[in-house]
Each structure stands twice: as structure tokens, then as C-alpha cells.
Amino acid sequence: MNKKLNLYKIYKNIFNYWFKNKLLNYIRLNTKKKFIIYDGPPSMNGEPGIHHIFSRIIKDIFYRFYTMNNYKVINKLGWDTHGLPIEIAVEKKLNINKNDIGKKISIKYYNKKCKKLVEKNFKKWVKFTNKIGYFFNKKNYYITNSSKYIESIWWIIKELYKKKLLYKDYKVLPYSPIAGTSISHQELNFPDTHKKIKDLSVYVLFKLKNKNINFFKKKKIYLLSWTTTPWTLPSNSALLVNKNIYYILVKTLNKKKKKNINIIISEKSINNVFKKKKKYKILKKFLGKKLIGLNYKQIINWFKPIKSKKKKFKIFNDKLNLIKEDFGTGIIHISPTFGKEDYEIAKKNNISKILFKDKNGNLNPIVDKNGKFIKEVPYGLGGKYIKEKYYKNKENKFNVDKKIIDILKKENKIFKVKKYIHIYPHCWRTNKPIIYYPIKSWFINLKKIKNLILKLSYNINWCSVNLIKKKFEHWLKNIKNWNISRSRYWGTPLPIWKTKNKKNFLVIGSFNELNYEINKSIKLGFMKKNPFKKKIINNKIKYNKINMHKDFVDNIILSSKNGDKMYREFDVIDVWFDSGACTYAQYHYPFENKNLIDKNKIFPCNFISEGIDQIRGWFFTLHVISSIMSKSISYKNILPLGIILDKNGKKMSKSKGNTLDPFIILKKYGPDCIRWYIIYNNLPWENIKFNIENIQKIKNKFFNTLYNTYLFFYNYSKIDNYNFNKNYKYKKKYIDKWIISKLNNLLFKTYNNYLLYNITYITRDIYNFVLNDLSNWYVRLSRKRFWKNKYDNDKKSAYYTLYICLKKILEISYPITPFFMEYIYIKLSYFDKNYKYKKNSIILNKFPKYKKKFIDKEIENNMLYIKKYSSIILSLRKKKNIKVRQPLNNVYIVKNKFNKKIEKNKIILNLLKKEVNIKNINFIYKTKINKYIKKKIKLNYKILGPKYKTKIKKISKIISKLKKNKIEELEKKKYIYIKLFNKKIRISIKDIYIYNENINENIIMYTKNDFIIIIDTKITNSLKKECWVRDFIRIIQKLRKDNKYKITDRINIFLYKESYILLHNIIKKYIKKICKETLSYNIIKYNNIKYTKICYYNKNKIYFLIKKK
RNA sequence: AGUCUUGUAGCUCAGAAGGUUAGAGCACUACACUGAUAAUGUAGAGGUCCGUGGUUCAAUUCCACGCGAGACUACCA
Incomplete structure (x- = not known):
């Protein structure tokens, strides 16, 4: 038998064994009991990492456990195939960026590449899944880019539309220009997305219009506003102050012109603006109310606001309470196109936006979707990225903020420039800072059904500390509407068609429905051919022949009720929707398995388990979708998992280079060891x-x-x-x-x-x-x-x-x-x-x-004491340096209430004797050992402390000096009186602890509470001989082992004649024992000293030899 | 920035609802045990219980402040 353990080899053999005997995917068939697990689909954007092992093995454990308990376990493995991560990977591979798609490269080709990458990674994942020993049915999995999966999602979208939870809105959203997509709320809260960065911040002077300065009785007055994003200043169209906080008019020196200027800031922000007190003079203090409605001059007039009745360059009240009076200058600059709150404020107050009208008459923001200023921006800023970090090459870098500051400086519109370190959200994929950008998107109105979602969530059992459950609930309490559209290419297409004037929408809920609409459209002449021809025959759909992606559906033109052409919405659906819909889509609900879900046979599932970061990801989307669709939870039990960090506690990431290749580790240690x-x-x-x-x-x-x-x-x-x-x-x-x-x-x-x-x-x-x-x-x-x-x-x-x-x-x-x-x-x-x-x-x-x-609790308890005694006795031996092989004659154990039963139990006492190699175990009364010990007393402060308060220290001193007879008196009478300042104080036995101290060095004693043990260390001649016999046996055993004899091999021991004579008495007495333990026939006198080994007896050399017989 | 959590041996952490000498595992050192053992046992060394102040007879524990770490929330312009 192989003595060295190779766990990887074992894994391989067993895996093959299971494979050959068809034991993989073993399912109990004769059972009605079911255990359902949902598998959180990992993204196919890359190879599996070490952290993926975790969630897979947890699920596998319960798969196996419930199978053993006669459950039919259903665990369909999933693979997440869509989404930005995959697109980014393909872009990198093809060396293109988002803008090239549909231009340099067709969408069809691009999607094909995405699919290929997914398929390639999928294979690796299957291999990986096998390597960690994950039980799963290779034929029964779900993959989010399959047409069946997509059809289910379409159905859900249509249901949402019917329930009036789906709406389209124009919103300023976190947007990643480099990824070319808006970032959802969840994504913005991924770990590491908020980073510390250094920005230039400026204090900008907005000049009040002359007609407004009566109140201040000064000629030129400036409002000072602070911003970290100077690039938004050309789109400024309003300022915000709070009507209830105090503002001040301050006179100060303009360094460059060496002239006095008058500026307005909030009272409490004075220390932000001025470092030294002597540099300014406060002229007036007033409430923000006074400023509201005043007009100011546009700060950068490159683009005029669109002609309309809307308000522009005015000061508004901060109804949302955004202003903190001691932060910045207490005056916020508003750019309705590039700020989320700015947009809301503009909408509410009817504030004009700064937009540019292109050739076609469309109004666009002055920053395009790639994050660049539009061409029409002057001073060479046109076509430049608004953030330096967006440039790929260092050489081309250009800092827009700096340039704008320069321009403003020349116009004397800058009061101060300061470097500013703050935390700013970044795109989790590209690692670049995001901006806020107006985008038209489809939303699911979650706020409307927040109560339902929250109420249902209370039925989920979190198999963890309560804290994590609370985090989830906290997240639900602050639920935001879910933006599900992504302007990307590789994803589940939004099944929504619209007329050109964007007034009519058609949401498609199934392929048959789409086929029906196409046929209508063909009759009207909008389409020539039906792309579903040969793919849908008599309403029967050949799913494996359909590739329902953007390149396919975008060519489909449908008709509205009025007979107008309808085109598909550009966007695809957020990947989180894909995975969150797995409750339904993995079973192609409702087109298949309708009853199984409707009648709760495979829904909700018993168990899910994924990383704790999924609180805002999969745990959330899964719960939200089932709450809407079935008014039910989707999972009954959830085991959230921690993050896998490197050995120094740092998060593993490719950029840090601290990742571990799971394949290498699996090969070295085998899956079992890592699982354990x-x-x-x-x-x-x-x-x-x-x-x-x-x-x-x-x-x-x-x-x-x-x-x-x-x-x-x-x-x-x-x-x-x-x-x-x-x-x-x-x-x-x-x-x-x-x-x-x-x-x-x-x-x-x-x-x-x-x-x-x-x-x-x-x-x-x-x-x-x-x-x-x-x-x-x-x-x-x-x-x-x-x-x-x-x-x-x-x-x-x-x-x-x-x-x-x-x-x-x-x-x-x-x-x-x-x-x-x-x-x-x-x-x-x-x-x-x-x-x-x-x-x-x-x-x-x-x-x-x-x-x-x-x-049998009694046996267990007794054994516990034996273990304890044995450990005490061994430590006593150690103190005298008497090795265990040396037998001793006596150990004395003081009787107490715990060892009554052990005392009479010969069996376990024998165990103890062997364990500590002592011949007799004697139980004695406590009184017998009193002569060996000194008793000492310590106070029970818990009792005496509150009673005597400050006097306690003195009492402690007196007690520690008590003599032997007094202590004995205390033990007998259970109390004693001591004198303190001529007052008698009664000390009861309950107020103190008595403990023993060893005084005789020749006696080795252990004493703690009621455990008192003494060993007799006297080593007699006969004991010495016995020790030698044990030593000798051990030496022979070792030799047998070194000679590689089998355990069953029988031997003879040969002693050189001189040694034999020397040991004559011992041999005579112990020959049986020696022979028995070493499997020897005999000990034989031997004349030849050659080849013998040497050991010692009382410093005499002993020559001996063993031979197999 | 706010909220919450947290700070105990070289490392990972217990702990006491204020009270005797603050514990365990790993690692280190020594010795022992072993014809299953790469295990195991016994011991040694290693602590300002983050700092300062307060409450108390008594604070590592409670309170306050400060410092450090982590998590969450957040477009603080």
C-alpha cells in the first residue's frame, strides 16, 4: 500500500471510478423529497479564480448531503454569458473600442466573437468544476445567451410592462464614457469603485447683474462658488443658495489687480475661503433669502441657452438641502446636463439647459457620449476628453480643467485654485472615473413596490450573523429604481419596438408573438422576408437555430396600430437582470415547466450561497424579480460567503499580482484538502x-x-x-x-x-x-x-x-x-x-x-478526568525530568467529589497507569498531605470589595500575613475575626479562597483547587532495570523497522557473550516480555562481536544483533 | 464626509455582564512519546489588553476624547 498520501491522485482515480460506474450526477429516483439549489451564474468573461471554488463547494456539500438523505437534489448550474466584462475582453482582443462596433466591425461579427469567447471560457469552467469535485449534470445547465433563456426574459419584461412597472425616462446617470455605458446603482457600489483622487478645485467668481445690487450698495459684486469639475462651467445655467442660512458680503483684495473686490459667501464657509483673518472685511450679513431670484452674468458664454421661456443664470433656493453652510462656499453651481441633482433641480425650477443644436436640429449636451467636448467648443478644447484619465496614451494627455482655469484666470473670474483630494466613483470595469450624463433609459419602478419587496424579504433565512441580513434589509429600505437598459451590443436585447416619433411602444413577450408581428409587418411591406422562416413551423420553435441577439433583432421592423414603422430600441438589458431572472429563465418559464413553478414544486429554492458582494447583486435581483413575478421569495435559505483574501488580508486582484491559480493549487493539494x-x-x-x-x-x-x-x-x-x-x-x-x-x-x-x-x-x-x-x-x-x-x-x-x-x-x-x-x-x-x-x-x-x-455521559466524563490526570502527572514527571519510559511506583491523588467514581473503576485506572507508567494509583484524604503544603489565603474581592470599599487594601494586607494556626481555625470554624483600627471584622470562609503552596522540594505535587496530585519519584533498582528493558525493547523495535522487517516477521536476538553475562539477571526475569513485544523466539548468547549494534546498560556497552528467522 | 464595527502574544482570535496569576491555536525552543502517525504530549519564551482622561475601593472591561484598521452609505459642489 502506498504510504505517501497523494490527494490529487486519489481525486483522479475516484473521479474516473465514478465516471466509469456512472455514479457522477447520482440522483435518488425513488423519492418525492426534493431539495432545490439555485446556482448563481459566474460570468464567462474570464477564467475561474480561487474565489470561485468557495461558492461551488458549498453548494456541492449540500447536494451530497441531501442526496445521502434520500432527497432528489436539483441544482442546475448556470453560466452568465452576457455583459460588459465580456465585451471589454473582446474589445481588448480585437484592439477596438466601442465606437468601432457597427463601423469598423459589424455587430454580427462582434457578437460572434463574444459568443466564441464565452464558449472558450465555458469549457475551462466545466474543467474547473470537475476539478473541485462539483457534482453536476453536464446536460442540465442554463446559459444566459440561449434563446430559451432570452425568451423567458422577454416574457418577464412584458409582464413588467403590463404591471406598469416599466417606464422610460431621461435621466442624468453615472456614466462611463470609456465603457460607453451607464453604470447601475449596484455597480457603483461594488468594492473599490470609490477611489481617492486628486482634482483641481476652483473658487469661481460669478458677477451679479448691476440691476440687482441695490441692496448691497456696491458697484461690483461677485458670488463665489466652488467646484471640482471646472469642465462643467460652460454648461452652468443657475446657482443655488439656501434661503435659511446666513451669507456675508466680504471686501477683500484681488491679488492680481491689487484692487478690492466684493464677494458673497456663506458665513460659515469663511474659513474655507480665507486662511488669515486680516485678509478680509465683512461688510454685511444677510439671509440667503435676499439672493434668491437675482440674476448673474453667464460665466462662460461659448454656448447660449436655447431660446425659450425657461429661466437662466438665476439664483435658486436649495429645496433639497444639498448645501452645507460650512462646506465649499455655500453656493453651488448648477449644470443641468452633468449632475444628477442638478438635473432634478433644473426640472423642478424650469431652468434652461446649455445644449448645442446640430445640423439635424437635434439638441445635444456639449460633451459627447465618448466623454469628449463636442467639436464646436472653442480654444482648442473641442474633441478633447473632459477627464485626463480617459486618455490611453500619456503623450496625448490634455487637461481640460487646467485650460478652462487658464481662460477664466485671464478674464479675472477665478478667485483661488486649490488641489483637492476627494473620493470619487469609478467605473468598476474600466477603472476610470465616471461622469454624470443625461441618458434615456428604461427603468423598473421598484420604489412603487418597495413595501412588498421588503415584507417578503423577512421570510428569508440568513444562515449567518444577523448583521448581514440587516445590511440586505437596509439596502431594500433604500431601494432605487432599476435602470435596466445598457447601450451595448452583447446582451439580451430589450424586446421593445417604438415608432420614430417615440410615441408608440410595442413590447414583445415571446418569439411566437414576434413572429406574428413580423408577419403583420410583411403584409404592410415593411419587411420583405420573415427571418423566422424555417425556424418556427406551426408555432413550434426550433430554439437551437435561433440566435436572438442585437444583430438579429435590430433588422426587424414592426408596425404600430396606426400602421407606422416601429424600430427596436437600441439598448440591451442589464446583465444583472439576466442572472436575477434565473428563477424563471433557467426553466424556460412559462413556455415550459409552468406547473412546476406555479405549484411551487421547484420554487422557491431551498438554498443559495454566493459571495457577500452579491447583497447588491444577485441576492437583490433574484429577490426583486420573484417578488414582482410571483409575490414570493425566491430562496428560503441563504448562506452569504466572505471574500477570499491573500494571506496578508489584501483582496486578490490581477493588478496586485496576488492571485493564485486554482488549477495549480488543486493539482498540488487535491480538491479535498482545499475544500476542507x-x-x-x-x-x-x-x-x-x-x-x-x-x-x-x-x-x-x-x-x-x-x-x-x-x-x-x-x-x-x-x-x-x-x-x-x-x-x-x-x-x-x-x-x-x-x-x-x-x-x-x-x-x-x-x-x-x-x-x-x-x-x-x-x-x-x-x-x-x-x-x-x-x-x-x-x-x-x-x-x-x-x-x-x-x-x-x-x-x-x-x-x-x-x-x-x-x-x-x-x-x-x-x-x-x-x-x-x-x-x-x-x-x-x-x-x-x-x-x-x-x-x-x-x-x-x-x-x-x-x-x-x-x-454514556458518565463514561465520557470519567475519561475526561483520566485525560486530565494523565496530563498533570506527565507535567510532574517533566519537572523532575523523569522520562515516561522510566516506571514509577506510586502516585497519590487526593480524593474529591469528582473522582469518587474513578477511584473504584479499575479499568480506567489501568488505562491511566499505562499512560503515565506508574504502578500504583492511591487515593488519599486531603488531611494526609497537609504536612507537605503551606496554605495561603486570597480575598474574594467581588464579595468583600463592595462591603468594605476603601478599607479593602488594608484587609488584604492583614489576611496575607495570617499564620498557619489562624488559617486552620478559619477552616474549622468557617469564620474568623481580624482586627482593623481596633474594630473586629468577621471574615467568613465564603469571603476568601484558600490555596496551597508546595514547600517540600523532594515531593512533586500539583495543586489547583481540588486537584491535588503527588508522585513518588523514588527510583529503585528494580525500577531502573525495568526502564532498561523498555528501552531495549524500543531499540529492537526501531531496528526492526530500520531493517524493513514486516510487522509479522519473527526474529532472534543475539547478545555478545560478555553482555549476556552482564545482563544475565535481567534477561532471566524479563525474557518473556522482551520476546513477546519484539516478536522474538529467543535471546541467544553469541560469540562473535562483528556486526553487532551497541546500546548501554549503566554506562556499560551492550553488544547485540537481531536476525530474521 | 457620515454611520457602524473594531483595536488583547510574532500571527489568527477567545475572554470577563468591572474583582485572585488575562487565555487558546499556529509559529519558535527544549524534552518526551511512537512498529499507524508527516501526528501527539509536557514545558519554555513571548502582553503597557492602542493612547489620554473620567467614574469606582478596584478599569484591559464602563464613559468621553484622540489615534489606527475595516465595512457600509454618499455625484460634499
């Missing part, structure tokens, strides 16, 4: 610091120990030809009863912990049992029973017990570490007389249940 490590190391929702050294430790400790325990069983039971017989009734030894009791406790705990999803506790319990109870106690103390020659009932009972323990451990650990457990299980079952399966596998077994009758 991740579960064992910390609670699932806590972040895990992934440390390879710890994986090795897990292997050494847990896997090796379990394996060696098995090897131990294997080695001996093979010699004896042991066969396990389930029905064998054996006489249990005390220690057998103990380990069986421990085992049944473990079975009980483990089963319940699986039900409660407490997987970490499961691994920790099993680990402790295997190492502490089974290997290092049961097997170690039972070794002699296995060694002995006689194949008697005692031996059989030991085999039986060990076999049961091993088997149950394998079965309860199997869901977590399937391959290793199966490997040993198969080997172990060769010893089972009754096993007759052709397909022998742990997969086919039932999860073991505990039996109450086997649990």
Missing part, C-alpha cells in the same frame, strides 16, 4: 485569508492522521483476516464504549449542523474527534489489543469498534471531502463480509444517524 481548508478555517461569511501553508497543515494533521488510522486498521486486520460482521455481538470494553459514545455524540451534532448549514462546526467537530479521540486516545491506548497474538473476542471487539468509527467518519465527512472519503471507504469495505454491491460507493449510502442508547 476553506470550510474549516473560518465561518463562511467571514473573509478568508487564503494561506497555502495552512493547507499543508490541514493535510498533515487531518488527512494524514485519518489515513494512518485507517492504515493501522488495515495492517492488523489483514494479518488476522478480520471480517466485519454487522450482526456480531461483542463484549465492549470500557474504552470501546467510550469511543462509541463519543462517536454517537458526533453523529448527532453533525447531522443537525448540516441541517442548519453550520458547516464550519461540522469540520471542527470531526477534526477534533479524529485527532484527539480516535487517533491519539482510542487507537493509542488500544494498540496492545491489536498487537497481541491471540485472535480473541477482545481483539475482534477492537476491530469492530475501529471499523465502525472509521466508516461513520467517512460517511459524515463525505459531503465535504468526497474523493478521499470514497477512496478509503472502498478499501475499508473489502473487510465487510456482507458487502455485495457491484457498484460499491459511499454515494449510495445513507447518512448515518446517531443512536441514543450508545451515548
